[in-house]
Amino acid sequence: MGINLAIARRWRDDFAARGADEAAELLDRAATLVGFLREGAELQLPAGGQAQRLAAMRGAARRRSVLGALDAVRTAFAANAPDRAPVLDYLLFLGACPFDALATIPAAALPLTDPAFANAEAPPPCDEPPTGFGNLVLIMKLTRLCNLRCTYCNDWREGSGNTMTAATQAQLMRRVAEDASVSSICFVWHGGEPSLFGVRQMLGFLWLQARLRRPGQILTNSIQTNAVALPDKVLALWRLFDFKVSVSLDGPRSIHDLQRLTKAGKGSFDEVSRGIARLRTAGVFVGGLIVVTAEIAAYPIERLVADLLAAGVSTAGFLPVRPESSKGAGSYLPPEAFADFMVRLFDLLRCRPDLKLDVRELNVLHAAWAGQPTRFCEFNGPCLGGYFGVEPDGTVQHCDKFLGSKAHTIGHIDAQGFGEMRASPAMTALREVEAQRWLRLCSCRWYGCCKGWCPHESHVAHLTGTASTCCGLASVFEHFEAVAGVKGTRA
Numbered sequence: 001m002g003i004n005l006a007i008a009r010r011w012r013d014d015f016a017a018r019g020a021d022e023a024a025e026l027l028d029r030a031a032t033l034v035g036f037l038r039e040g041a042e043l044q045l046p047a048g049g050q051a052q053r054l055a056a057m058r059g060a061a062r063r064r065s066v067l068g069a070l071d072a073v074r075t076a077f078a079a080n081a082p083d084r085a086p087v088l089d090y091l092l093f094l095g096a097c098p099f100d101a102l103a104t105i106p107a108a109a110l111p112l113t114d115p116a117f118a119n120a121e122a123p124p125p126c127d128e129p130p131t132g133f134g135n136l137v138l139i140m141k142l143t144r145l146c147n148l149r150c151t152y153c154n155d156w157r158e159g160s161g162n163t164m165t166a167a168t169q170a171q172l173m174r175r176v177a178e179d180a181s182v183s184s185i186c187f188v189w190h191g192g193e194p195s196l197f198g199v200r201q202m203l204g205f206l207w208l209q210a211r212l213r214r215p216g217q218i219l220t221n222s223i224q225t226n227a228v229a230l231p232d233k234v235l236a237l238w239r240l241f242d243f244k245v246s247v248s249l250d251g252p253r254s255i256h257d258l259q260r261l262t263k264a265g266k267g268s269f270d271e272v273s274r275g276i277a278r279l280r281t282a283g284v285f286v287g288g289l290i291v292v293t294a295e296i297a298a299y300p301i302e303r304l305v306a307d308l309l310a311a312g313v314s315t316a317g318f319l320p321v322r323p324e325s326s327k328g329a330g331s332y333l334p335p336e337a338f339a340d341f342m343v344r345l346f347d348l349l350r351c352r353p354d355l356k357l358d359v360r361e362l363n364v365l366h367a368a369w370a371g372q373p374t375r376f377c378e379f380n381g382p383c384l385g386g387y388f389g390v391e392p393d394g395t396v397q398h399c400d401k402f403l404g405s406k407a408h409t410i411g412h413i414d415a416q417g418f419g420e421m422r423a424s425p426a427m428t429a430l431r432e433v434e435a436q437r438w439l440r441l442c443s444c445r446w447y448g449c450c451k452g453w454c455p456h457e458s459h460v461a462h463l464t465g466t467a468s469t470c471c472g473l474a475s476v477f478e479h480f481e482a483v484a485g486v487k488g489t490r491a
Contacts, residue, residue: 002042008034008091015073023073026095032240033098036203036233038111045086046104098240099219103210112204116166120211125174129216132181136418137188137377138172139389139400140164142205144192148226148268150260152293152331154324155403156192163197164392169205171413172390173212179418183216189223190400199233206241224248224289226260227275228268235282242284246317247276249288252307255295276312287315287360292333294321297341301348305357317360318342322456326404328463335457335472343479350483365473368449369480381451384430385422396421398430401456407433408459444470446477 012027034043070092078085094101107117143163146156176185187209189197197205209219222244238245249272250256257267279285288308290296296304308316320338323330346362349355364374377383389400394413402408408430410421421427434455441452452458453471461467 002044003034003087003091004042005031005034005037007087011088011091020073023070023092026070026092029095029098029240030091032236033094033101036199036237037105037109041109041111043090043105043109045090099206099210099242102207105207107207110200110203110207112166112200112207114166114204116170117204117207120170120208124177124212124214126177126180126214128180128214130180130183130214132183134179134182135184135186135386136176136179136182137186137387138176139188139190139387140194141190141192141389141391141400142169142194142197142201144392145196146191146193146226147196147228147263148193148260149263149265150291152259152291152321154330155190155400162192162392163201164394166201166204166208168392168394168413169208170212171394173208175413175417177212177214177217180214181419184218185213185220187219187221189221191224193226193228194223195225195230195234199231199237202234202237220244222246222286225275226268226272227279228262228271230275230278235278235284238284239282244286245279245284246287246289247272247279247285247313249276249290249308249311249313250293251290251296251299251304255293255299258295259291259293273311280312285312287317287358288313289317289319292318292320292338292341293331294333294337297333297337301341301344302352302355305345305348305355309355309357314356315358315360318345322401322460323463324404325402325408325456325459325463326406328460332460332464334466335453335461336475339473339475342473342476346476346479365476366480368451369477371449378454379449379451382434383455384427384434388418388421398427399456401454402459405459440467440469441471444474446470446474449477 008027008031012024012031015027016024037043074085074088074092077088090101107113107121141155141164144155144157145162146153149156176182206221209221213219221241223238224246225248227247237243248260250259253267253269256269256272260268260272262268276285276288288311290308318341320333320335321331323332342361342365345359346366349357349359349362360376364376364379367374368379374380377387384398387399388410389397389402390413391397396410396413396416396418397403397405398408398410407426410426411424416424437455437458438452441447441458444450450471450473453473457471458467461472
């Protein structure tokens with residue numbers, strides 16, 4: 001029996017009418033996935049090796065109680081229609097675990113026609129679980145094309161060669177799979193504007209992730225978008241595959257529309273606000289990201305928070321604007337100015353508990369001051385080898401912040417695996433630079449809290465000739481201490 005969108009929807013409606021709401025919800029999710037098939041395509045029940053793979057993944061889903069709670073519904077259905085029970089089982093699995101199930105769908109049915117996808121139909125290159133428990137964060141530049149022209153941005157590009165090909169995506173995933181030391185991989189989709197990568201291309205990259213990952217590796221996807229133009233199918237895909245989506249929004253309309261311009265030179269605030277509302281409705285919006293320029297830093301702090309809340313942003317990250325990483329040209333907010341901004345924001349939210357804005361940087365700075373783990377890369381200390389920025393052509397840097405810095409270019413996925421890059425001469429040279437940075441900063445009283453902040457801050461300080469024995473955040477920790485009425489030595 002072939003499985004198509006009409007069948008998935010009909011069975012969804014049938015189970016909803018019976019009051020089997022959980023089954024109906026999973027069948028609705030299955031219908032969303034089946035809806036990505038090429039026109040006229042039908043799915044067949046997996047056979048052979050794919051059937052074995054499906055059975056193993058389905059068993060894991062039951063152990064996680066994803067499908068176990070539906071056993072009574074499935075048993076009753078099997079009793080009345082035994083020939084269709086395997087089809088229901090497969091549809092429920094498509095809805096419950098769409099990422100795992102994606103690996104069982106032929107590439108041609110989606111349709112993914114590039115030869116790279118056909119080559120990936122072969123057995124995965126690595127069939128053993130990881131031997132280590134390492135974490136890897138890949139900041140993916142799947143495209144550097146962008147539909148905005150932000151005044152401070154150094155990342156967007158135009159023209160051919162600025163979108164990652166299927167062959168490069170497949171090679172990347174093979175490099176991920178061959179790294180047995182890594183069990184958890186977080187893909188952070190940056191741009192350019194990632195939504196311009198296109199629905200079919202996004203689905204293809206997810207398919208490659210599902211097909212080529214090492215068994216037991218846990219993969220997650222998050223995305224940073226400007227939310228200016230989000231097709232319905234993009235939102236459906238992000239929702240189905242549990243993307244965590246953050247939106248770039250530079251505070252109030254008056255500043256946002258001066259800084260985040262369309263190609264035509266117009267403000268984008270209204271479009272971004274509508275995008276946030278749609279992402280919230282889809283259930284994938286996790287917060288806003290605000291680039292703190294001099295204009296943002298000078299804006300009345302209470303009005304800034306009120307404007308963000310009015311735009312639907314209750315969780316936010318704040319990043320100081322930074323110049324490009326080769327020569328240090330471009331907009332720059334000194335660390336001391338950013339620290340002052342953080343102090344004023346902290347005081348406002350401390351004195352106004354009615355303003356329910358959750359600020360990532362304040363949370364992690366205060367946790368660091370209190371000696372608690374921050375789980376945020378900028379304050380976790382050594383990060384070399386755990387974070388890589390991957391360019392559209394497969395070039396790999398230490399973190400995407402270092403675009404343009406030749407010293408931070410580590411290798412290329414065609415030539416090296418991530419394990420080799422960690423042991424490469426380029427990485428060794430960067431570790432020597434880091435050692436010198438730590439020696440310069442460790443005399444600061446607050447070094448035990450900030451761990452020297454992000455290496456990129458020191459890189460920019462070096463380019464701008466402002467490097468000192470403090471990363472620039474001392475005033476924030478001193479303020480925490482003063483507010484708490486605590487005196488002591490931090491090491």
